[in-house]
Amino acid sequence: MTRFQILPFLFAAICCLSNCKKLQTQDQKDAIACQNMSHIKIKANSPVSIGETIDFNVFEAGDNVFYNWIGPDNLHEQFHSFSIGNASLKNEGWYYLSASNNACDTKFDSVYIDVQLQQGTPSCSVASNTTNYSLLASDSYSYVRKEIESTYSLMSLSGSGNGNLTVYFHPYWRTKEPEDGIYTTTNVPLFDQVDNDYNKLFISTVNSSIFWSCYENQQVYVSHVGGKLQVRFCNLNMGGYNGNSYSTTASGNIIEK
Secondary structure (H helix, E strand, C coil), rough: CHHHHHHHHHHHHHHHHCCCCCCCCHHHHHHHHHHHHHHCCCCECCCCCCCCEEEEEECCCCCCEEEEEEECCCCEEECEEEEEECCCCHHHHHEEEEEEEEEEEEEEEEEEEEEEEECCCCCCCCCCEEEECCCCCCCEEEEEEEEECCCCEEEEEEEEEEEEEEEEEEEHHHHCCCCCCEEECCCCCCCCCCCCCEEEEEEEEECEEEEEECCCCCEECCCCEEEECCCEEEEEEEEEECCCCEEEEEEEEECCC
């Protein structure tokens, strides 16, 4: 046997030893992709808390499969898996996936992601329906009401009596009971109407004939006691103005009556 006759036998032996497989045709690849696509189902971790990571994943169906995701906060992704870090309330809602291949029907799936408020308790203890201030007299409230107030048309919790205080909630809560959790303050009661991070509120009061309002990005704790809405805060920085600028800190506990 000549060396030219030996070569085909050597190639066959090498393929056998290395477990060679016939290359798939495009039709075969498409058939496998279509079969895989029929089983596509979104896997995602829900619920998550604010600040956590949301992970989305579907089986990678094969070559020439195109993934199209749309979701809250103008999300658009084109990968079979991806993550959203530092989740916030604007990421809550329905996510929709379409997986397509020119050789077979488009596969659709969807998932709802629930983003929950972080939970916690304030570091101070204040008597019910009382606010204590630095450099100012304390206030107490004999009457506390939850309502849609008339000035800003916002859900509010307001106390009156020996002093007054009003908590204004994000417009999202006009028609819903505020959820328990940690909220952050804004420094004006005019909330951005398209801001979907709705764990925000504004606090104001009048003390010593001065109007006081909270500074932004401070933590406030919202909860319920016996079904009644409760708002608590510790060392809340507030500013006042009557021609001169003033500052104080406030620690309060106000409960709906």
